[in-house]
Amino acid sequence: MKNKKILLEAGNWVWSLFTINLAWFLLNFPLILMTVIIWNFPMKMNFFMLNTVLIGMIMFFLIPSITAVFFGIKKWGERGNGEYFRTVLKCWWDQAFDMKLNGTIAIIIGFIVTGLKFFGENSIMIQSELLMISIFIIMFIITMSFLKAENNYSLSNVLNITIHHPVRLLVGAITFITLIGINTFLKLAFLIMICSVSLAALITTSLFKNASLKPDKGEKE
Template sequence: MLNLQSKFGQKLLTISNWIAALVTINLVWFLINLPVLVMLILAISLPLNQLFAMTMVIVTVMLATFTVPATTAAYQTVRTWQMTDSGSFLRATGMAYLKALMHWQPNALIAVLASGWLILLRVTTANIMWHVATLVVGLVLLTLWNGWNYSQFTTTSMVELVVAHPVKLILSAVTTIILFAINFELRLIFCILLFSMSLSALATYRIFNPRVKVTEDKQVTN
C-alpha cells in the first residue's frame, strides 16, 4: 500500500495535483473554445468564396467572445495557481473568463488581427514566399499576444516586455506553437483537451518567473 506520508508519496501527490491543475484549467479553456474550433474546421473546408468570408466574420466574433478572454483567463488562473499553489481552478478559470469578457475593445482588436492572419494564411497557400512571410507575421502576433496576456496581471506593460524581454517572449511563442503543433503533427489530438493551453500559459509564466532552488545548507548572511 502506498504511503502518502513518505517522501515518494509526497512527490507523487505533488505531481498528481500539478497534473490535475493543468487539466482542469485547460478543460475549461477547451470547452469555452469548442464552438470556435468547430467553426474553424468548417472554414478550412470551404473554398475561397462568399460563404468562406461570411464564416470568417462569424469566427472573428467567436474569437472575441470565446478564445481571447478564455486565453486571458487561463493565464490568470495559472498565475494564481503558481503564486498560491492552491485554489478551485474550475471556478477560478470560469470567473476569470467572465471578467476578461468585459474587456471587449482589446478582445475585438486581437480577434480581428487573428482572423485577418487566418485569412491571409489561407490566401497565400499557393505562394511559398508569401506563405512563409505570413507564418513569420503569425509568430510576431503570437509573441505580442502572449506578452499582452502576461502583462495583464503584472505591473509591466506589454510594450515594456517587448523592449526588455524580446527573447523570452519569442521563446514563449515558440513553446506555444510546439505544444499546439503536437496535436496535429503527432496526431495527439487529446493534448489540446488536456494541457495545450494551460501548459503554454505555465511555460510563459515560468520563462519570466523561474523557480529558485535553495539548498538546505545555504547560509543567509546579513
C-alpha cells in the same frame, strides 16, 4: 511513505494543470470546430460569413480565455495545488467584454486566416509573411495576457517586455506554437484538452516572472 507523498503531490500538480486547461478547452471548443469548418469550406461567399463568425468567437472566447489561463496559473502559484476551473471561467467572463482590444486582435487574425485561405495556399512567400505576422500576434497576445493576469497591463509594459526580453518572448511564443501544433502534426488531439495551453502558459509565466519591467543583464537594452 515518502514515495506515496511524492506521487500524491505530482497527481495534485497534474490535476491543477488539467483543470486550468479544461476550462480553456471547453470555452474554445466551438472555435476549434469553426476553424476546421472554415479551412475546409470551398465556397467563397459563405467563407466570408463564416470568417466573420470566427472573428467574433476569437474576440469573445479565445483572447480573453488565454488571459484567464494566465490568471489561473498566477492563482495556482499563490494558493498551491487545487481546482482552478471556476477561477479561469470567472476571469474569462471579466475579460470577455474588453471589446476594443480583443476585437482589434481578432480582426487581424481574421485577415490572416483569409490571406492563408485565398492567397497563401500556392505562394510560399505569402505563407512566410503571414507566418511572421502570426508570430508577432502570438507574442503580443501572450505578453498582454501575462500582464493582465499580473494586473500590470499597459502598452508601455508590453513594449518594455518586447524590447528588453525578446528572447524570453520568442521562446514563450514558440512554446505556445509547439504545444498546440503538436496536436496536429503528431495526431495527439487529446493534449489540447489536457495540458497544451496551460503548460505553455506555465512555462511562459516562469520565463516572464520578475522580468516584466526590468531588462535582463544578458539582453540588449
